[in-house]
Amino acid sequence: DSGVTQTPKHLITATGQRVTLRCSPRSGDLSVYWYQQSLDQGLQFLIQYYNGEERAKGNILERFSAQQFPDLHSELNLSSLELGDSALYFCASSVGPAPDTQYFGPGTRLTVL
């Protein structure tokens, strides 16, 4: 158990819908990272928040957004969902702003039908 929690574990929805994925970092970690893992693209970095502020952006689509709240939990919002958005979405956390040693959560499997 990494100490990072993610909910829900599974999510099935339809194209065009909007969903919210939730992540709680390990106790004491200030950074949260979001990744998308699909079979053909592997693990893709989406976005990082550090202590409530956006710190780094990767390959995140404009239809996706995230935020980190004062209690340091984070939410990833995915809107206007497409079939190709079906993937595993992982959250990771680290103590400081550098992504050197991240600990991953168990992931949320999103299926868009």
Add this chain to the structure above:
Amino acid sequence: GQQLNQSPQSMFIQEGEDVSMNCTSSSIFNTWLWYKQDPGEGPVLLIALYKAGELTSNGRLTAQFGITRKDSFLNISASIPSDVGIYFCAGRNSGGGADGLTFGKGTHLIIQP
């Protein structure tokens, strides 16, 4: 963007054999990480490397940060059934761009009885 080439893509070995896998990058990294992912789980950090030439062990696992800073190697000695899984390398270059990790596509390790 940065690319990591991880090889081999998959390995079929006998229990007790040693395993070697590697990652090469088109650009320099200043941190290399190795993760293992079991089915349905998030990646788990195995070894972190911070200096060119560094050799670090974690039990039967040994990883090296290449001298050129463009490659890294992971060796597993005397493999056992629980070593089965997907091994990912990840690199970080804090010199610019998105400050997230770049992941390789993974090496699937399969142990034949």
